Amino acid sequence: MEIITLIDILGTISFAISGALTAMHKRMDAFGILIIALVTSIGGGTLRDVLIGKTPVTWMQDQVFPTVIFITAVFAVLLRSKLKYVRRSLFLFDTIGIGLYTITGVQVSLAFGLDPLICVILGTVSACFGGVLRDILCNEIPIIFHKEIYATACIAGAVIYLLLSKSEVPQSIAMILSGTTIIGIRILAVVFKWQLPRLYKREVSE
C-alpha cells in the first residue's frame, strides 16, 4: 500500500510538472500555471469519477493531492531553467504514473460493476485525459491524438489486467504484470520512436 501511495504521489508530481511546463510555454501567469498543473494531474481521474457518478470526485476527499500539486507548480516555476536536467527522471515517474492510473481506473470501474470494454475505456481515460484537458485548455489539439504511443500502452495494460483478474492469478501479480506492460510499451515506444501507423499518404476525402 505504501509503495502505491508513493508511486501515486510521484506520478502526480510528474503530471503537475508536465502541466506547469506546458502552461509556462504558453506564457500563462501564476494562476494559469496552477490550474493547468492541477488539471493535468487530476483531470483523468476526475472525468472517470464524474462519468460513473463517484462524487465528490476522488481528489476532493483528501487535501494531500492538491497540496502536492500546488507545491510542485511553485517549484516548477522557480526551477524552470533547471528542469531539463531531470527530464529523464520525470519521464520515468510519468510512465510509472500512467501505469498506476490505468490500473486504478480499471479497478474503480470494476467496483462499479461495469462491463469489460467500459473498464478498458475508463482505465485509459483515467491515465490519458489529464493530458487531453491540459491541451484543450492550452488551445492545442491533444498531443495523444496525433503523436506518441501512449494511450495504446494503457489499453494493452488494461486488457491484460482484466484478463488476469478474471483468472486465478493473485491481485498483486495481476497489477505488477499489467503495470509492467504499460511501462514497457511506453519506454520501448520512446526509445525506438514507435508511432501508430500513418494513414495519410493521400489527402482524406472529406
Place this chain on the structure above:
Amino acid sequence: MEIITLIDILGTISFAISGALTAMHKRMDAFGILIIALVTSIGGGTLRDVLIGKTPVTWMQDQVFPTVIFITAVFAVLLRSKLKYVRRSLFLFDTIGIGLYTITGVQVSLAFGLDPLICVILGTVSACFGGVLRDILCNEIPIIFHKEIYATACIAGAVIYLLLSKSEVPQSIAMILSGTTIIGIRILAVVFKWQLPRLYKREVSE
C-alpha cells in the same frame, strides 16, 4: 421498440463516421480517430446524463454502442476514400439520429421531473453537443455556433414534443410528429441553404 433501436444504431454510426472523418481531416492517429468517433456519438447524451446525475452514464450500461462505434471507426478508416459516395445516406441517418436523440433527451429530462425549458435545453444538448465536443477536441469553434440550421431544428422539435405530450395525443404520435419536424426542418435547411439571420453588417463594438 425495435425500430427505435435500429434508428439509434444507424444514428450512432452516422455520428461516429462524422467524427472519424473530422479526425482524419485533422490527420490524427488511430487512437485519436477512435476517441473523436466515440465522443461525437455519445458526447451529447453523456453531457446530459452528467448534468442531471444519471450515472454511470447511459452508454456505459451496454457494450453494444462503444462496440458499434469502434467497428464504425475502423471501417471509416479503411473505406475513407469511398465515403463520399455514401454521403447522402449518412446525412439521412444523421438527421434521423438527431431527431431521435432530441426526443430521447426530452423524455429522460421529463422523467427526472425537470421544468419544460430545461427539458428543451437538454434535448438540444443531447442531439448537438457530441458535435460541439468533437469540434473542441479538434481545436475548432463548434460548427453549430456559426453555421447551419441544426440546433434550431432540435429546439423546434423538442417544443412540439413537450406540447403534444401534455395533450391527449398518444406518445407514439407525439414522437413521430416532433421527430418529423426536426428531420423536415433540417432537410429543408440543407436543400434551401437556410441560415440563421446574419447579424454582422457592421463590426460589433466590443
Place this chain on the structure above:
Amino acid sequence: MEIITLIDILGTISFAISGALTAMHKRMDAFGILIIALVTSIGGGTLRDVLIGKTPVTWMQDQVFPTVIFITAVFAVLLRSKLKYVRRSLFLFDTIGIGLYTITGVQVSLAFGLDPLICVILGTVSACFGGVLRDILCNEIPIIFHKEIYATACIAGAVIYLLLSKSEVPQSIAMILSGTTIIGIRILAVVFKWQLPRLYKREVSE
C-alpha cells in the same frame, strides 16, 4: 435574501452579456450567442455541482436563470452597438457577481463537508470557470490564465470567508467582508492595472 437574489440576477445578466459579446466578436449565429451566454453565466456553478455530485445541477431547479439569460442575450444582440455606454455598469455587476459566486461556491462546498483547500478551489471554480468555458468554446486560451487579477481576488475572498466562518463572526458579516475583499481587489486591479508577476524574461526551457 432578496438582496442576494437581486445580486445573483444582476451578476447573471453581466456574465450573459459578456458571453454574448464574445460570441458576437467571433461572428457566431443566434444559437451560438445563446449557448455562449448560457455557458458563461452558469458554467462555473455547473462544473462545481458536477464535481461534488449536486445533481440535477442548480440552474436546472429553476427556470428563472435560463430565462433571464436568454432575454439578456436577445437584448445584447439588439442593443449591441449601445453596449459600450454601459460597460462601466457591466463591470460593476460582474465584479459583484464573482464576489457572490465565490462565496456561494464555498458555502455549497462546506455543506458537502469538504476540506478548506477544496472549498477555496471550488469557490474559485464557481466564479471563474464560466469564463474559462466561454473561452474554450470560442477557441481561445482562457483569458484568466494569462491576463488580469481575477481568480486571485476570488481565492483571497474565499480564504477570508473560510477563516471568518470558523470564528465567532456572524455569517452575514463574514459574507460582506469577504465579498468586499473580492470586489475591492478586482476594482483596484483594474484601476491600477495590476497583473500577476511576469515570469518570462528569458525563454522557458521546455
